Amino acid sequence: MGFSNFKLIKKEKITKDVFELVFESEKDFEITPGQFITFMLPKSRLGRSYSVLSKDINGVSFLIKRLEDGRGGSKEICDLNEGEIIKGIGPAGKFIDSKKDINKLYIATGTGVVPLFFMIGDLLKSGFKKNIKLVLGNRTLKDLYYIEKLKEFKKNYSNFDYEIFLSREDNTIYNFGYVKNYVKDNYLDYDEFYICGNPNMIDEVIEILINSSISKENIFEEKY
Numbered sequence: 001m002g003f004s005n006f007k008l009i010k011k012e013k014i015t016k017d018v019f020e021l022v023f024e025s026e027k028d029f030e031i032t033p034g035q036f037i038t039f040m041l042p043k044s045r046l047g048r049s050y051s052v053l054s055k056d057i058n059g060v061s062f063l064i065k066r067l068e069d070g071r072g073g074s075k076e077i078c079d080l081n082e083g084e085i086i087k088g089i090g091p092a093g094k095f096i097d098s099k100k101d102i103n104k105l106y107i108a109t110g111t112g113v114v115p116l117f118f119m120i121g122d123l124l125k126s127g128f129k130k131n132i133k134l135v136l137g138n139r140t141l142k143d144l145y146y147i148e149k150l151k152e153f154k155k156n157y158s159n160f161d162y163e164i165f166l167s168r169e170d171n172t173i174y175n176f177g178y179v180k181n182y183v184k185d186n187y188l189d190y191d192e193f194y195i196c197g198n199p200n201m202i203d204e205v206i207e208i209l210i211n212s213s214i215s216k217e218n219i220f221e222e223k224y
Contacts, residue, residue: 003040003087008080009059014145017066018111019078022059025088031055033118034222035091037062041076042086048073051115051196051222052091063114063145095196095222097123102191103130107179107205109137112197112224117146119194124157133190134162137179137201140169180204192218199223 010022031052037060038049053061066078080086097104097119104123106116113136120132138144144164153160163182164174175182183205187193193209195202202221209219 003089005085006037006039006060006088007085008082011080011082014063015143017068018143018145019064019066020053021062021064021077021080023062023088024059029091031091032096033122034096034115035093036115037088037090038092039073039077040087040089041073043076044073046073046076048077049090049092050077051093051095052118053114054118054121063111065111093222095194095220097194098192098220099123100192101128101130103189104132104192104194105183105187105190106132106134107183107193107195107197107201108134109179109197109201110143110224112222113146115196115222116194117149120153120160124153124160129159131189132157132160134160135165135179135182136162137165137167137197139167141166141171141173180208184208187212187214193220195219195221197224 005026006023008021009024012020014020036049036051038047040047050062050064053063064074064078067074095115106120108116116134120134123132150162165177165179166174167178170176187209195205202223206219206221
């Protein structure tokens with residue numbers, strides 16, 4: 001499997017520094033929710049991997065945070081213009097859902113929610129009946145996105161729920177604090193745990209789970 005062309009067909013600014021990018025792929029491919037595509041950035045010649053948000057007839061979508069200092073190549077890919085073409089290879093990655101018929105907790109911070117959105121949507125649409133909970137952490141209200149999609153999931157699927165934690169803004173809508181607090185108080189309600197986002201958060205959550213006698217076989221993680 002070699003590199004193929006990905007043409008940027010849609011670019012939308014979601015928050016002050018997060019962009020949704022939709023690419024048209026030169027070659028069709030099968031993907032398992034949770035996997036990523038590696039792009040070869042033309043200016044820096046860096047290879048950078050990004051989890052897929054969704055794939056359908058409209059294209060392959062990504063949600064990427066643009067870091068002004070260019071760390072990780074995010075500035076370069078987010079500054080692409082519609083119509084530009086870059087090389088990509090994939091999909092690849094082992095951060096995928098087990099598909100076991102058990103209660104699942106998905107934990108994310110920031111754009112770490114991207115592969116989890118894909119996993120959760122795929123499970124719900126497949127007729128999965130066990131409980132699914134997404135716990136999402138971000139800094140402030142202005143940093144949140146896709147809340148309407150979460151509300152739609154909750155409206156259409158009685159087995160889905162979500163909670164949001166804001167670490168730098170106390171408000172009357174969402175929880176103030178960190179996602180690890182929810183895990184510490186509610187881990188007994190779930191059988192599997194999928195964690196993605198900030199490496200420090202992931203380490204803290206895994207430590208809580210391991211110290212609570214959760215088997216490593218039931219913990220899946222990917223650091224951003």
